[in-house]
Amino acid sequence: MSVCAQKTRMVLAHKGLEWESKHLDLRAGEQFSAEFRKINPKGLVPALVHDDKVVLESNAIVQYLDEVFAAPPLLPVDAVERAEARGWLIRLDAGLHEHIAVVSFCVAFRHQILQRHATPESLQEFFAQIRDPSRRAVMEDIVTNGLMSSRLLLAVFVYDKLLKDMTSCLAASGCLVGRELSLADFAMLPYIERLEQLQLSQWWESYPELGRWLARLRATPAYELGVAQWSNPAYLQLMKESGSDAWPKIQALLSD
Ligand SMILES: N[C@@H](CCC(=O)N[C@@H](CS)C(=O)NCC(=O)O)C(=O)O
Structure with missing residues (x-):
């Protein structure tokens, strides 16, 4: 129920993209694990791994998705x-x-x-x-x-x-x-x-x-x-x- 993850998933879904989700139990502290810190040292979700590259920060992630997967566009033309x-x-x-x-x-x-x-x-x-x-x-x-x-x-x-x-x-x-x-x-x-x-x-x-x-x-x-x-x-x-x-x-x- 992370607001940042919800935003990211909505953009993935709106673009018709398939993704594999790895859910972390934040209350159980799974974001602090050594494994996840290798992906995001800050221990925050979401983190996008695309083509073996990590993209962090939900607002950067959604803009990245909009650039890489242009259709349907999610930023106005003007x-x-x-x-x-x-x-x-x-x-x-x-x-x-x-x-x-x-x-x-x-x-x-x-x-x-x-x-x-x-x-x-x-x-x-x-x-x-x-x-x-x-x-x-x-x-x-x-x-x-x-x-x-x-x-x-x-x-x-x-x-x-x-x-x-x-x-x-x-x-x-x-x-x-x-x-x-x-x-x-x-x-x-x-x-x-x-x-x-x-x-x-x-x-x-x-x-x-x-x-x-x-x-x-x-x-x-x-x-x-x-x-x-x-x-x-x-x-x-x-x-x-x-x-x-x-x-x-x-x-x-x-x-x-
Ligand atoms: N600026 C970051 C904020 C990420 C963030 O705060 N994520 C929260 C969930 S919405 C989180 O991972 N919280 C875990 C914690 O604070 O330990 C982004 O937009 O991705």
């Missing part, structure tokens, strides 16, 4: 629109990706970590596996503090602005850029769907454009092959249960 589509991808790397991790862990996934690592020693061992000190600090904070993490407030404000910006772009054609679905739509979908899985869809109750956009993307074969078929019922259940009382707390942060 240069300004191409720049706009890339702008949405940059927005993910410039903060939103970290913010969805903050929201997801503060509301739901921290419970998995706390359950798996029930003693302080085991929890410290888990944090110690994260080599990047900044990622480790974020994880320690959100797992330990949950909805009380100060990072959640920032994440909520950034998301609120994103939902408004998306709505104003979607009003014109139902797509984020131009008139056809592009990398921008496929990249952004998992970040919005995750909010819904966390029971936060009331956030965009007054933005019907977003609901229509979600429905349009979910009707694509790419969604079925890249996202729906990979859903993990246990994760969905955890997000549903843990998210049941999250919206009033998020709403309170928004009105502070």
